[in-house]
Amino acid sequence: MGRFFCARILSMSLISHPSLQLEPLFPLALARAQLNLDPLDLAIWMQQVLALRGKALGNPQAGCAWTGDINGIWQLHRLPVFASLVRQLHEQVEAYLVQLGFDPSQVVPMIQRSWPVVSEQGQQVGRHHHPNAHLSALIYLNGDGLGETGCLRLFAPHQSNELVPGLAVGYGGPLLDQAPARLSWNAPWVDVAPVAGLLLLFPAAVDHAVTENCRPDEQRLSIAFDLVLCSPETCVEAPAPPEYLAPHPSHWDPLRQD
Numbered sequence: 001m002g003r004f005f006c007a008r009i010l011s012m013s014l015i016s017h018p019s020l021q022l023e024p025l026f027p028l029a030l031a032r033a034q035l036n037l038d039p040l041d042l043a044i045w046m047q048q049v050l051a052l053r054g055k056a057l058g059n060p061q062a063g064c065a066w067t068g069d070i071n072g073i074w075q076l077h078r079l080p081v082f083a084s085l086v087r088q089l090h091e092q093v094e095a096y097l098v099q100l101g102f103d104p105s106q107v108v109p110m111i112q113r114s115w116p117v118v119s120e121q122g123q124q125v126g127r128h129h130h131p132n133a134h135l136s137a138l139i140y141l142n143g144d145g146l147g148e149t150g151c152l153r154l155f156a157p158h159q160s161n162e163l164v165p166g167l168a169v170g171y172g173g174p175l176l177d178q179a180p181a182r183l184s185w186n187a188p189w190v191d192v193a194p195v196a197g198l199l200l201l202f203p204a205a206v207d208h209a210v211t212e213n214c215r216p217d218e219q220r221l222s223i224a225f226d227l228v229l230c231s232p233e234t235c236v237e238a239p240a241p242p243e244y245l246a247p248h249p250s251h252w253d254p255l256r257q258d
């Protein structure tokens with residue numbers, strides 16, 4: 001018993017030792033921006049998204065929310081009614097890139113694809129990522145921040161602090177369930193609850209999913225964007241585009257020349 005108490009005192013003194021500091025290395029850049037949207041615009045966009053879905057209730061896969069990208073609605077950004085939303089998205093993406101250290105004069109973000117997502121009660125979206133894109137954007141059209149209609153679930157690309165593989169998703173310890181330290185340093189995923197007008201930006205290579213909508217009386221409405229980074233349009237005399245950035249699509253040619 002005496003040894004037990006000694007061990008407890010020792011471990012407690014280590015926990016509170018002022019000289020021990022943990023540094024979060026190699027952080028993943030999730031951006032959250034609450035857009036300044038007109039409630040009337042939000043209402044119109046919600047109406048528009050539901051009209052685009054039409055009579056469909058979900059994707060062919062049972063329990064999967066309706067996603068416009070596989071149902072012919074993949075260029076939402078070209079509809080004039082969403083122009084002001086795209087403008088705000090552009091501002092935030094530029095700010096995101098600057099905060100990540102990009103030189104805005106050397107990079108141009110392009111919309112490759114955009115589509116609405118409607119999740120009814122009992123529906124979700126499975127784990128996936130977007131290998132065709134560089135940056136993912138998501139705008140919630142509704143949501144109260146409680147997450148009952150389904151959260152965006154971002155999966156950790158690496159469990160760097162797991163120490164022993166499997167601990168982060170295992171049951172019965174030794175990590176303390178729901179402890180702040182576990183959530184900070186060994187969370188296998190992070191959930192972000194929808195809030196009307198909230199924009200999220202994150203690297204497109206990060207696995208993500210949408211958790212189940214558990215509200216019988218509320219649909220979850222959002223718009224997703226696949227964004228690609230390329231170099232600015234240039235003239236022949238100008239310096240060549242940076243090595244690891246695709247030239248602007250206006251400089252591309254089909255291989256088939258006839």
Ligand SMILES: [Fe+2]
Binds near residue numbers: 128129130208
């Ligand atoms: Fe996605």
